[in-house]
Amino acid sequence: xxxxxxxxxxxxxxxxxxxGDPISNMLSRAALKGNAAEVLYTYYAHAFQLDLPxxxxxxxFWNALFHGDLGISTYLFPTPVTxxxxxxxxxxxxxxxxxxxxSWFAGNKFGAFAARTKRLDNTVLPLGYILTATPYMWLxxxxxxxxxxxxxxxxxxxxxxxxxxxHLSWIFxxxxxxxxxxxxxxxxxxxxxGWAIGMRNMIxxxxxxxxxxxxxxxxxxxxxxxxxxxxxxxxxxxxxLALQLxxxxxxxxxxxxxxxxxxxxxxxxxxxxxxxxFLVQGCFLFIIIGVLLANFAIDIAYVxxxxxxxxxxTGETT
Amino acid sequence: MKKQKTKxxxxxxxxxxxxxxxxxxxxxxxxVLAVVGPMLTDHTxxxxxxxxxxxxxxxxxxxxxxxxxxxxxxxxxxxxxVFLVGIVGGGLGTxxxxxxxxxxxxxxxxxxxxxxxxxxxxxxxxAFALLLIIAAYLTVRGVLVESIFIGFTAWPWAARAIRSQxxxxxxxDFVDLARLSGMKPRKIIFTExxxxxxxxxxxxxxxxxxxxxxxxxxxDFIGLGPTTGISLGMMMQYAVLWGALPLGMWWxxxxxxxxxxxIVGALYVMNVGLDEVFNPxxxxx
Numbered sequence: 001x002x003x004x005x006x007x008x009x010x011x012x013x014x015x016x017x018x019x020g021d022p023i024s025n026m027l028s029r030a031a032l033k034g035n036a037a038e039v040l041y042t043y044y045a046h047a048f049q050l051d052l053p054x055x056x057x058x059x060x061f062w063n064a065l066f067h068g069d070l071g072i073s074t075y076l077f078p079t080p081v082t083x084x085x086x087x088x089x090x091x092x093x094x095x096x097x098x099x100x101x102x103s104w105f106a107g108n109k110f111g112a113f114a115a116r117t118k119r120l121d122n123t124v125l126p127l128g129y130i131l132t133a134t135p136y137m138w139l140x141x142x143x144x145x146x147x148x149x150x151x152x153x154x155x156x157x158x159x160x161x162x163x164x165x166x167h168l169s170w171i172f173x174x175x176x177x178x179x180x181x182x183x184x185x186x187x188x189x190x191x192x193x194g195w196a197i198g199m200r201n202m203i204x205x206x207x208x209x210x211x212x213x214x215x216x217x218x219x220x221x222x223x224x225x226x227x228x229x230x231x232x233x234x235x236x237x238x239x240x241l242a243l244q245l246x247x248x249x250x251x252x253x254x255x256x257x258x259x260x261x262x263x264x265x266x267x268x269x270x271x272x273x274x275x276x277x278f279l280v281q282g283c284f285l286f287i288i289i290g291v292l293l294a295n296f297a298i299d300i301a302y303v304x305x306x307x308x309x310x311x312x313x314t315g316e317t318t
Numbered sequence: 319m320k321k322q323k324t325k326x327x328x329x330x331x332x333x334x335x336x337x338x339x340x341x342x343x344x345x346x347x348x349x350v351l352a353v354v355g356p357m358l359t360d361h362t363x364x365x366x367x368x369x370x371x372x373x374x375x376x377x378x379x380x381x382x383x384x385x386x387x388x389x390x391x392x393x394x395x396x397x398x399x400v401f402l403v404g405i406v407g408g409g410l411g412t413x414x415x416x417x418x419x420x421x422x423x424x425x426x427x428x429x430x431x432x433x434x435x436x437x438x439x440x441x442x443x444x445a446f447a448l449l450l451i452i453a454a455y456l457t458v459r460g461v462l463v464e465s466i467f468i469g470f471t472a473w474p475w476a477a478r479a480i481r482s483q484x485x486x487x488x489x490x491d492f493v494d495l496a497r498l499s500g501m502k503p504r505k506i507i508f509t510e511x512x513x514x515x516x517x518x519x520x521x522x523x524x525x526x527x528x529x530x531x532x533x534x535x536x537x538d539f540i541g542l543g544p545t546t547g548i549s550l551g552m553m554m555q556y557a558v559l560w561g562a563l564p565l566g567m568w569w570x571x572x573x574x575x576x577x578x579x580x581i582v583g584a585l586y587v588m589n590v591g592l593d594e595v596f597n598p599x600x601x602x603x
Contacts, residue, residue, distance in 0.1 A: 006439050010448075126587065133528065133582035135535045137554060138575025145563055145571075201590075243441070243475055250446030254536050258558065268450060269540060280451060287447050295442065 007288045008062070081282035084267065089286070092263040095180065096252055099187040100241075107195025108237055112230045114196065115203035125200065131193025136251040140186040140258035147182060154182050183259045187251060198240055202233035235306055242298040245291050331595045338591030344584035348577060352401055355394025363387070363395040363548040374569050381569035384560045392548050393573050399549040400531055400581065403465045407530030410469025412523045415476025420507050422477070423484025430481075437474045437481075445471035446533065453542035461544045464537065468530045476522045483518055487511050517596035521589050528585040535578050550574035 111128075114120040131139075147154045155178060206212060206229035215225045253265030260266065264283050271279035333339070372382045380389035422433040452467055453459060487493060488511060496506045512519070537543050538551025557563075557571035 007443050010443065126583075129586045129590075130579055130583040133532070133586055134579040135532055135539070135551070135554075135575055137536065137539045137558075138571070138579065141554065141558060141563065141571050141575065145566075145568060149563055149566055197586075246441070246444040246446065249444040250533070250536060253446065253450075254539060257540060268447070272450060272542075284447050284451060287444050288442070291442055291444055 004288070004292060008285065009058075081278045084279060085264070085282050085286055088262060088264050088267050091261060092252065092256075092265075095183055095187070095256075095261065095263060096248070099184050099191060099252075100248060103188045103191035104195055104237075104241060107192045108199045108230075108234065110192075111196035111199025112203050112226065112233070115200040115207070121200070125197070128193040128196045128200075131189055132197060134190055134193075136186065136190055137254045137258050139190055140183065140255050143182050143186050144258065155179050179259075179261075183255050183261050186258075187255055190251060191248065194244070195237065195240075198237060199233060202236055203229050206230075206233050235302070238298060238302050238305065242295050245294055249287055249291065335591045335595055337587050338595065341584040341586075341588030341591060344580055345588070348397060348581050349401060351394060352397035355397065356391075359388065359391045359394065361388045361391045363392045373567075380573055381567070383556070383570055384562070384565070384567070389553075389570055389573065392553050393550070393577070396548050396550040396553055396574060397577065399461045399534070399544065399547065400578065402461055403468065403534040404527040404531045406462065406465035407468035407472065407534065408523060408527035410466060411472035411526040411530065412476055412519070414469065414473035415480055415522065415526075416519065418473065418477035419480025420484055420511070423481040424488050424503060424507055424511070426485075433477075433481075437477050440471070441474040441478070446536065449533065449537060450540070450542060453537060459543070459545050461547065461549070464534060464544060465530065468533050468537075472526055472529055472533070476526060479522065480515070480518070483515050484511055487514055517592065521592055524585050524589045524592070528582040531578060531582055550578055 256263045256265030268283040374381045422430045535551035539555045553574040562570040
């Protein structure tokens with residue numbers, strides 16, 4: 001909660017205390033004569049409430065926020081920011097949720113499998129390191145080049161074919177999926193490398209613990225020992241997911257830029273280039289709310305998965 | 319005498335660890351290239367020196383751009399900011415992390431609570447989104463400014479990890495003894511606690527180094543990097559912007575990304591190698 005409050009305050013502060021002025025920017029595009037520009041400037045400054053004292057702006061900001069009002073975009077004038085965001089968000093969710101979850105599951109399984117399996121460990125692991133060290137946009141560019149240009153099997157920009165309008169039909173869904181695949185694949189691969197390596201290292205730690213040695217000494221099959229190790233190692237990986245969210249967001253933003261995928265990442269860039277206070281604030285706020293919600297969901301998942309915290313919650317003691 | 323021995327032991331394992339050796343060789347290779355590279359070419363990164371859109375040849379080692387700039391020249395000049403960002407950004411991130419982590423972990427109580435809240439707030443705010451906004455509102459940006467901002471947003475996880483390490487170390491007997499003998503807190507931290515987690519600090523720095531490089535490359539790619547000079551991320555930005563993809567000019571966008579992946583990947587591999595050197599349990603049998 002406190003995090004949210006501070007984040008919102010920072011969100012409000014940054015654009016305001018930095019150089020640059022959205023209204024003069026908007027007016028300069030309209031290229032008006034001297035006098036008219038001045039009149040319009042005061043008009044807009046008043047309309048956007050930029051002529052009020054700073055503290056008043058701040059209070060108004062909170063007030064509007066609670067009414068779900070994020071102001072009006074100066075870049076896509078006169079669309080409300082909330083609407084602009086709502087148009088972009090489905091694409092983000094559609095791209096990010098499968099990429100994060102699938103890569104997390106696949107990466108963990110694979111990492112657990114590769115740990116201490118000599119050949120896999122030595123050949124595939126370096127690949128994992130290179131994958132997680134790869135800048136997101138570079139992998140995106142490579143995939144776009146190989147599949148989009150050289151092989152020509154996937155389109156490289158937009159969320160659906162430019163010749164179509166969004167509607168519900170198989171052709172349209174097919175087009176959406178086709179445009180979705182490359183951004184998804186590039187995010188998936190980078191995430192995958194990270195999780196696989198994290199899991200591999202965790203499993204090695206777990207296999208060195210007393211309970212694993214004890215199980216081995218009892219003659220338990222390798223598979224069983226691994227199963228227990230996996231269960232213990234998955235907990236830090238869940239926490240890791242929460243810690244990684246910020247990095248994941250960054251990756252998603254640039255990947256969207258590479259593929260011109262119309263999500264928040266693409267939007268935030270356009271907003272910054274056009275010095276659109278309200279849209280930048282809206283995007284930033286939205287990302288923060290998303291990350292907070294995801295954190296919350298991960299906390300709940302953690303409780304569900306770890307019996308110890310579950311028992312602590314219901315007040316039982318051991 | 320005893321110190322000498324532990325140092326030798328460390329070197330013994332370090333030099334025999336393949337992961338560490340390979341990682342170190344790759345990083346050093348690029349470092350040398352960053353220093354020597356600019357002497358191997360007689361062009362400047364932005365000069366239009368030759369025919370446009372040439373594939374690699376003996377004259378233009380990495381080919382030329384759509385405007386006839388030499389890709390190899392841009393590449394070797396672009397390596398320097400990579401290391402600068404890594405050292406300044408990663409170093410600053412580690413330093414702030416140490417400062418916060420040591421203080422919170424050693425002091426405990428209300429100081430710890432407060433620092434914890436701050437850490438959590440910065441941790442949750444997606445650093446990259448913050449950087450985007452800051453960068454966007456600064457009209458003149460240099461590599462150094464960029465690295466400093468990266469350092470200021472990258473510290474939280476380091477602080478958290480160092481805090482928990484300090485926490486467990488500060489309840490050990492030898493720290494209690496130092497405290498009883500009237501040592502100042504700062505001295506305890508630097509002479510008793512820090513040396514015992516040196517390996518950990520080194521690894522934190524390496525991870526921060528790699529992370530800073532990746533973040534800088536991402537910022538540069540979006541066009542919010544330094545406003546002057548050249549960097550690997552900017553090369554990729556120009557390549558995409560000026561149609562290297564549809565024209566199939568692979569020599570333009572592959573080298574910069576490959577170099578970043580290689581450097582950061584090598585750093586990560588080095589990190590695992592160091593982990594094995596410091597922690598005998600992980601050594602491969």
